[in-house]
Amino acid sequence: xxxIVLLVSGPNLNLLGDREPEVYGTDSLDDxxxxxxxxxxxxGLVVEHHQSNDEAVIIDxxxxxxxxxxxxxxxxxxxxxxxxxxxxxxxxxxGPVVELxxxxxxxxxxxxxxxVVSPVATGTIVGFGGxxxxxxxxxxxxxxxx
Ligand code: DQA
Numbered sequence: 106x107x108x109i110v111l112l113v114s115g116p117n118l119n120l121l122g123d124r125e126p127e128v129y130g131t132d133s134l135d136d137x138x139x140x141x142x143x144x145x146x147x148x149g150l151v152v153e154h155h156q157s158n159d160e161a162v163i164i165d166x167x168x169x170x171x172x173x174x175x176x177x178x179x180x181x182x183x184x185x186x187x188x189x190x191x192x193x194x195x196x197x198x199x200g201p202v203v204e205l206x207x208x209x210x211x212x213x214x215x216x217x218x219x220x221v222v223s224p225v226a227t228g229t230i231v232g233f234g235g236x237x238x239x240x241x242x243x244x245x246x247x248x249x250x251x
Contacts, residue, residue: 111153111155111170112152122134167197184222207232207233208231
């Protein structure tokens with residue numbers, strides 16, 4: 106049976122393609138999920154995607170991945186910068202965690218320079234736009250093959 110990679114998308118990412126296209130590009134979230142799923146299939150993995158604007162739903166989703174999913178790829182949106190509850194949920198997950206951002210938050214407003222998720226991520230992929238989704242799945246595949 107294929108290992109499951111949980112892909113979590115945080116607030117406002119449901120608007121991708123329409124929202125600030127000069128920052129986040131014109132592809133929709135469905136386009137990014139499809140790209141991630143295609144790479145996953147080549148790697149013998151399966152992507153399970155959840156998007157929510159609600160912090161509690163994201164935390165439940167991460168908790169339900171424990172002992173069920175092999176890895177987590179998460180773009181927490183603005184929760185990146187202040188959700189210690191998402192930090193704690195990820196800390197309780199036993200597998201690799203990849204933090205993913207379309208833009209490079211470090212090159213933007215100062216309040217985006219802090220990530221409370223990075224300390225519990227195995228690694229972080231930022232600034233590569235939609236390509237980051239494919240890179241994240243490749244990174245997870247390598248980590249799981251170790
Ligand atoms: C983002 C960066 C965050 O700062 C922002 O709040 C987002 C998107 C990104 O993918 O670049 O919603 O996570």
